[in-house]
Each structure stands twice: as structure tokens, then as C-alpha cells.
Amino acid sequence: MKRFWIVCLFLIVGLTAFSQVRYSIDPKIKQIQADYIKAWEKVDKISGYRIQVTAFSGNNSRNRAENERATFQTHFPYISIYLTYSEPYFKLRAGNYLNRLDAYKDLKNIQLVYPNAYIVPDFINIRN
8 A cells, every 4th residue: 555655656746747848949940930921921812712793895894894893882792892804804703712612602692683603713812
């Protein structure tokens, strides 16, 4: 019985001694972390998804696209809308989604008003 208590005492003393472990981070690792954060601060766009609402080409297409943009914003004020030009089309694309599933959730609501809307890969804004 005496041995049992001695072993328990050594175990308790040993565990408390080792629980006080201290460590220090190498300054090089801290510098790498700071460089990583600084590099990502410069990034404004990353690969993601948007919903292409509509596209216009031909005469007066820019004005039609601007009018449709205003209409979209009245229906969906919580979704960002972007007007881009890729010859010969003015395209209206909505949202900034990191994955297709998030885009799909909004797509179902948008398709109630714009039945031909679909998801497209695009560079999205990460700073708002």
C-alpha cells in the first residue's frame, strides 16, 4: 500500500511539472506569418462564381443593360450586381460566391424573375 501512495505521489508531481511546459515561436515563423498576411491584404479578387442574369448586344445595348440593372436592384437589393463588357455583349452578373452551392441558393430566387439566369465562374470581390 505504501508503494501505491509513493507511485501516486510521483505521478502527480511528474504531471504537474510537465504541465508547465513553455515554448517560444521562432522569429522567422512570425516573419513568414506577417508576410503572408501582408500579401493577402493586396488581393482584391479570387476565383469564385456569379450568376449571369442577362446579356445584351446590338444597338442601344448598354442603355438596356443599365435599365435592367436598375430593375434587378429593385427586386434583389441585397445582391450585388455588376455590368461588364465582353465584346459584343454587355453582361449583368450578380453576387460574389465562393462555391456553386451558395450561388445556387440565390439562383433559384433570381430565376423566378429571370428564368434564363445561370451560374458562371468569375473572379469575385473579397473586399466589400
